[in-house]
Amino acid sequence: MKLARFTIDSDDWGQILVMRPVPRGGDPWGDLAPLRETPWGDLITIVSGESLSFALHGDVTVLMREIGPHPRGLSKKVPKEYRWCTLHKSGCLTASDKCEPGPNLPFCYSPPNLPEEARLPAAAVALAWQEGRYVVVVEGQEFSL
Numbered sequence: 001m002k003l004a005r006f007t008i009d010s011d012d013w014g015q016i017l018v019m020r021p022v023p024r025g026g027d028p029w030g031d032l033a034p035l036r037e038t039p040w041g042d043l044i045t046i047v048s049g050e051s052l053s054f055a056l057h058g059d060v061t062v063l064m065r066e067i068g069p070h071p072r073g074l075s076k077k078v079p080k081e082y083r084w085c086t087l088h089k090s091g092c093l094t095a096s097d098k099c100e101p102g103p104n105l106p107f108c109y110s111p112p113n114l115p116e117e118a119r120l121p122a123a124a125v126a127l128a129w130q131e132g133r134y135v136v137v138v139e140g141q142e143f144s145l
Contacts, residue, residue: 003021008060013060016064019135020052020136023138028137032137033121034118034121040111040114043078044137045066045135046136046137046138047136047137047139048139048140050141053142071132071133075105076102078101082111101130102130107127110123111126
């Protein structure tokens with residue numbers, strides 16, 4: 001899966017952890033495309049290429065206005081029927097009684113009630129949220145200096 005993970009350092013906002021899909025075939029959702037029409041996709045923020053470019057060049061304020069709530073809180077917004085791990089009782093050694101997105105997410109998490117092609121992207125998003133990483137899809141032109 002092609003997902004770019006990076007950190008933006010800012011004097012005003014501190015370290016901002018970000019994950020974004022690498023666009024593929026003109027689709028900015030890239031490998032996260034299977035999530036687009038799911039409750040998981042509804043929680044992924046779309047930001048402008050311009051705001052991301054400004055942030056990467058030191059002006060983070062515009063991006064922070066677009067980026068939405070802190071990622072650790074987003075896992076609670078996933079509807080219950082899409083949270084509980086499908087592998088809970090079938091061989092996941094690190095699964096616990098809280099085998100769902102959140103602070104105790106096991107490495108082998110597999111979300112329920114999603115098409116097969118959406119499970120791995122959803123698990124990647126859940127792991128990113130667990131580490132406090134914003135997951136964004138970037139639409140529009142970006143620039144570099």
